[in-house]
Amino acid sequence: MIRRQISVQITRGGNILIRRPCPPPCPEPSRPNLALPANACDSHCHIMGPAALFPYSAQRAYDPPEAPIEKLLALHRHLGISRGVIVQASCHGFDNSAMIDALKTYPDRLRGVALLPPDCTIEQIEELHAVGVRGVRFNFMSRIQKAPSLEAINGILERIAPFGWHAVLHFDPEQIPQLKNWIADLPLPHVIDHMGRLNGSDYGGKYFDEFCTMLQGKSTWMKISGAERGSETGPPFADMIPIARKFVEIAPDRTLWGIDWPHPVLTRPMPDDGHLVDLLGEMVPDETTRKAILVDNPARLYGF
Known part of the structure; x- marks a missing residue:
């Protein structure tokens, strides 16, 4: 079985750079049936461009759709979301300007995770802390962005620790053997992105068990996002529900949720974001726990 759905061929050392085109998100998402609580937070979303104001990196691995802050906030209003955490998109590289501009404009409702x-x-x-950045993301997938060495990452972590920031870790399950001891020794809170990029058939398998073990550590958090990426059955992505429920069972006070809009480098049809909200109701059927994931946990981690 081919586990990962993304295959990007890029040559960075020479003059050729092949970028994957990125389709736009669902243009007319449905209104979800699930009513979200007051101050519900989308803890993983992106903004991209507009390129005329915030140019994309020449070394980007994909050509993104225009996804400015105004479109994101309109979607949030449509879905019943009050708060958001903007994760710096790799298409902008280390230039966090688009995110900074959004945080300055909406300081009460937005926080950020930088590259x-x-x-x-x-x-x-x-300077980033002053505008609302509360974490830094490390992407270990070379097909998207080359990660620094662990030694270099440790240096960044030493510098962000006094600010109370956390690390966001994005990696494939196959990378667990090389990363798990390092993750276990991290001296600050760290969030694993998108259910560890598990596939639906991974439930009960060795990679799933490894993540369950990681979540026993009291500094490890999990985002139950990205079901549309890991599902092998397609909408409504029901094969990802058991994975999410188990992670929530282990760490209900260290679980976050997000829609990952505008779903960059997704190679299958774009999901209906309203359906992703309703999927949350299936992944977390208990209303009290759902409120913790949507309101209390992000408020604690991001300082809302």
Whole structure:
């Protein structure tokens, strides 16, 4: 079985750079049946462009759709979402300007997760903290963005620790053997993206068990997002429900949720974001636990 759905062929050392085109998100998402609580937070979303104001990186792995902050907030209003955490998109590289502009414009409802180069300074971190950034993301998937060495990442973590930030980790399950000891020793909170990029058939398997073990650590968090990426059955992505429910059972106070709009580098048909909200109701049927995941947990981690 071919586990991962993305295959990007890129040559960065020479003059050729092949970028994957990125389709736009669902243009008319349905209104969800699930009513979200007040101050519900989308803890994983992106903004991209507009390119005329915020140019894309020349080294990007994909050509994104225009997904500016106004479109994101309109979607949030449609879905009943009050707060959001903007995760810096790799198509902008280390230029966090689009995210910074959004955080400055909507300081009460938005927080951010940045991408930082290994040589980032304390002064740069201070400036990001002042506008609402509360974490830094590390993408270990070379098909999207080359990750720094673990030594370089440790240097960044030492610099962000005094600010109370956390790390966001995006990696494939096959990378667990090389990362799990390092993750276990991380000295600050860390969030695993998109249910660890598990596939639906991974439930009960070795990779699933590894993530369950990771979640026993009291500094490890999990995002029950990305069902549309891992599902092998397609909409309504029901094969991902058992995985999410188990993660919530282990760490209900360290679980986050997000829609991952505008679903960058997704190679299958774009999901209906209203249906993703309703899927949350299936993944977390208990209303009290759902409120913790949507309101209390992100408020605690991001300082809303």
